[in-house]
Amino acid sequence: MVPLNAYLMLAAAIFSIGLIGFITRRSIIMMLICVELMLNAVNITLISLSHYMQDFMGQIIALLIIANAGAGMATGLALLINAYRLKKTVKIDLFRDLRG
């Protein structure tokens, strides 16, 4: 029997790695991939807690998070297509028109 803390530590590690990627990589595609990584870490937390607490509400929230991840990815990629048409780049440091 694997202890619950192992799953929670694993999820914390994956979340932190995704956060490092999100704040250090400066292209929109890599940032979207890192968001997916973080959402997966949250899913591991919710499903492991749902398994160890013997309650299904965690799995329902995890399914909502998966739907949200798909929705966010679709909207983010639509925005990415528009941004690429405008600037011909995916580097987020170059999108500084609104900076004063």
Added chain:
Amino acid sequence: MSVPLLFFSYFALATIVLSLIVITRKNYIHAVLWTLLLFVHISGIYLFLNAEFFAMIQMIVYAGAILVMLIFVIMLLNVKHEDHLSDVSSLPIPKAFLVFCVLGVLAFTLQVSYLNSTGKFSIDLVNKISDAKLLGQVFYSEANLPLIIMGVVLFVPMIAAIVLAGKRSDE
């Protein structure tokens, strides 16, 4: 060391190493393909938790739909990594150190010392009736509001994608 613990150690180690590989790739296509392998390993972790429905969903939705959508957009836009513009932002080491502090806080907070594990859905029940069947029963009886919310959440980005990415022909 027991056999399940051995398998779990492999999956945990592989997941962490693969996510480190993913965030350090320069080529976007390579990053997406490593992410595919990472999602396969995460679905293996779900199998440890008696959540075989989520293992399937992980493969179908994440590996099958989201990553294909990402690779489709990368190939459609023909994005290449540009070497003269650095992909990594300034000060990556202090930022990584800051996130390691966050990891410390997370690891400290997530320690569960006591868990009252006498719920309605015991492990034997989930093994007897399958996970997908139980999830369907819960979804269509007591948790029907999250199902409706999920429908709305999936409906809105369809409009958003059409409005945002659809090119008008008169331009």
